[in-house]
Amino acid sequence: MIDAPAIRTQELAKRYGSITALAGLTMTIPRGDIFGFLGPNGAGKTTAVKLLLGLTPPTAGHAEVLGAAIGDRDALRRVGYLPELFRYQSWLSAREVLALHCELAGLDRAAWQREIEDALAIVGLADRGSGRVGTFSKGMQQRLGLGVALLGAPDLVVLDEPTSALDPVGRHDVREIIRGLGERGTTVFLNSHLLSEVEQVCHRVAIVDRGRVVAEGTLDELLGGDTVRIRVTDLDRAAKTGLSRFGQLDDEGEWLVIRGIDTERVPELVADIVRLGGRVHAVEPRHESLEDRFLRLLGQPN
Amino acid sequence: MLALTITRLQLQELLRRRLFLVLLLLTVVVIALTTWGFSRIPSLGEGQARPISDVQRAAVASQLLILVMFMFSFVLAFSAVFAAAPAISAEVESGTTLAMLARPITRLEYVVGKWLGLVATVLIYAIPAASIQMVLVQIVVGYSPPHPLEFLAFVIGEAIVVLTLSLLLSTRFAGMVGGVSGLILWGLAWMGGIVGGVGLVFDNATLTHVGTASKLILPTDGLWRGAVWSLEPATLIAAARAAGVAAAANPFFAADPPEALYVVWCVLWILFVLAIAVWSFTRKEL
């Protein structure tokens, strides 16, 4: 069991009537990974999480969480979850919500006090612990939700858009918390469309679109190569085509974009252009961001 | 048992939302008013040639008590419906259940925990309120109903029946829908009881069957008749018996207690509807 991957799914699918929310998800997330699950609105990210936690039954397929079938009680004891759209009991205080979840998670009663205070401190609510949840701002509720997900040092933490309501400081804090989890060996499953955030913390990502994974891998694999933009004049079409041996070529009129080029070869490229009679006005090397890749994958112009 | 955690939470919610406080205040007002009304009974007929007899006094007191207790049972059923109707649906709508049910708690424990919390609420409110009312009537008019414990069991049973039905509706429908349907069904069953009584009076098999069916489908009125019977003095029942079946249609009269088999049916009914609620919620997509 301890060697089993944190999450393994096989052709996991979910349909709501005629809408296919998830079209067959097959993936394996090893222990200790910080895994980013990316996709546009309605891609099926939240659906995937709900299936993994047994909140909604799959239409087809199979999945294991921490080596056990979906919904297994022992496995759920070691999972922390921050839902995307949620409210806790508005008439409870933050401490009472945390205590309730300690109880539901089956934590040892003697440890509650420390767990609760630690969680409050980590998410920056230490001074609002006695406040009623109903009086909390949206971001404070989300911080509390994150605290709830961290209770009892779970082996797997599932975060569905954990920073959607947070200010920049909060976002930074969450990144630090996620890194901390990673250092402790906790597996993190992070749903997000904040690409820069995912880029900063995740080891591996999968990009989903319309219920399907369209790309998966480590960031290096996914962002394979750099891009260089060159402003060139006096170069004919045939000559331009010849440059495609350096990478994927995009002719934008005055600007020539070469994707996936090894940066070491940029001088060679410029020399070639000059030799072919082109006049080089500017060279702008650029590291491809996750956002570029994301938009490219989803077929939108950059 | 995580079900008891949910039970505790449910009670805590009703307490913090001040349902108990409001019920307590209103009940104190009602009990004070009705007790004052009862205290006027002994002076009825004063200044006339004949003061009222003990039998008459018991008859008047029991009739009044039945009316007051009908209102009480109505308030109890009403409160139970409105506490149960949003009990699950509101938590599903707000997403509270997402976080809770991702914990190692089963849907069975969640639904049963909610149900126990609501039943406990009914007990906590009904037992003291009804007991105090009966004791005060005993003090001011000297009338004590012949079967006070049975009375409590019947009105509480009636409330648990509607509460369980509303909880079932709450697994699928918004609180408003469950609340309104719960009350309409309760009213229909009350009418069904009257229809059945009319059938008895006029010896009409169809109407009698309608009455019986409604007593079985939603056993609130059947239990209410048991509550009425528990409050009536033996003299009143004897007099009504002598008058024949004419009183059967009167929703504030019952010549006989419900049969033991009917009580068993009611218990099974509650368990069955609770089981459907669990099944329904287990299949609910969150």
Ligand SMILES: Nc1ncnc2c1ncn2[C@@H]1O[C@H](COP(=O)(O)OP(=O)(O)OP(=O)(O)O)[C@@H](O)[C@H]1O
């Ligand atoms: N309960 C439901 N009933 C019907 N359709 C649903 C339900 N839940 C989700 N869907 C549909 O499934 C698809 C995927 O939704 P999902 O919530 O998983 O998207 P998401 O990737 O989390 O999007 P977002 O980034 O906006 O949170 C959408 O088309 C959505 O309309």
Ligand SMILES: [Mg+2]
């Ligand atoms: Mg989502």
